[in-house]
Amino acid sequence: MPDVLVAGETLVDFLPDSATPLAATEEFARRPGGAPANVAVRLAQLDRPTWFWTRVGTDPFGDFLAETLADRGVPDRFVERDPSAKTTLAFVSGDPTSGPRFTFYRDGTADTRLESGRVPDDALDAVEWVVVGSVPLASDPSRAAIVDLVDRANDRDCTVVFDLNARPELWTDADFAAQVDRVLPAVDAVKASPEDLGPAGVEGDTDDIDAVASQLHERGPHTVFLTLGEGGAAARATADAPWGPADASHEGFAVDAVDTTGAGDAFTAGVVDALAGGERDLAAVLDRANAVAAAATTRAGGMADLPDPDSVV
Known part of the structure; x- marks a missing residue:
């Protein structure tokens, strides 16, 4: 049985054939995507049994995503199909090796229509880890559904991990920092990158890891993970963490990045x-x-097979 539940969006990324503006791009490669979907697939590739709660349309793109998740080893128990909403699409621009940009087609699409209570209490009782992203918080009813899931997971002593992913173009009817604050008090660990911190309400020098971690600790989570691009990553944990108090840094690994x-x-x-x-x-x-x-x-797309799973054990 899975001991992890991941929740959030699944979508189709369209990757351009060159680093040209979208208006000048003639050919795209279709790739499955969505941050929580990528997390769920990577966990499956690492032989970590994982449930994934998401919602896609019954359109051809939804068929593609549902089949991809199944092929990648993600069980379909919580992969919902919505007959009255389309699947979310995202078009990628910029250099994929140095920070891609996304243009979303997500108004009223299936993943914005997650509904509270669709993951039953017995499923939360069966898992120890719950991972959620911030994109579903951009609109209701998915916002209320994710808040409900996090609160119920917290009540059942699941370890809740919150992946901050600021996408300003998606936040047209709500304040990102305010919605983040609805979730953080019930979260154990938060992961973020520097570009997520300002929109999430972190003040001051976002390059000051200790100051950033301190602000986030005060808002709820006992553990903070910061990804720093070519600078590697850092982690800070308070005495409330099962592995704390602790601080650690890692300079990352040099690879020939493709995407x-x-x-x-x-x-x-x-x-x-x-x-x-x-x-x-x-x-x-x-x-x-x-x-x-x-x-x-080293591979194109957020769900491509790891080149050598043994190399990351």
Whole structure:
């Protein structure tokens, strides 16, 4: 039985055939995506049994995503199909090796229509880890559904991991920082990158790891993971953490990156896999997470097979 539940969006990424503006791009490659979907697939690739709660349309893109998740080893128990909403699409622009940009087609699409209570209490009683992303918080009813899931998971002593993923273009009817604050008090660990911190309400110098971690600790989570791009990653934990108090840093691994899309999601999967496997040394957790992220960048797309799973064990 899975001991991890991941929740959030699944979508189709369209990757351009060159680093040209979208208006000038003529050909795209279709790839499955969505940060939580990437995390769930990476956990499956790492042989960590995982449920994934998501919602896609009954359109051809939804068929593609449902089939991809199944092929990647993700059980379909909580992969919902919505007959009255389309599947979310995202078009990628910019250089995929140095920070892609996304244009979303997500107004009223299936993953915005997650409903509270669809993951029953007995499923939460059966898992020890719950991982959620911030994108569903951009609109209701998915916002209320994720808040409900996090609150119920917290009540059942699940370890809740929150992946901050600021997408300003999606936040048209709500304040990102305010919605983040609805979730953080019930969260055990939060993962973020520097570009997520300002929108999430972190003040001051976001390069000051200790100051950033301190602000996030005050808002709820006892553990903070920060991805720093080519600078590697850092982690801070208070005495309230099962593995704390602790601080650790990792300089990352040098690889020939093909596509950094989903690298942060692979990092999150590596963190969860290490902690769920019993690792309590945050330096070892960062080593594992950075190895998974580095391996993921050597293939195009956020769900491509890891080139050598044994290399990240």
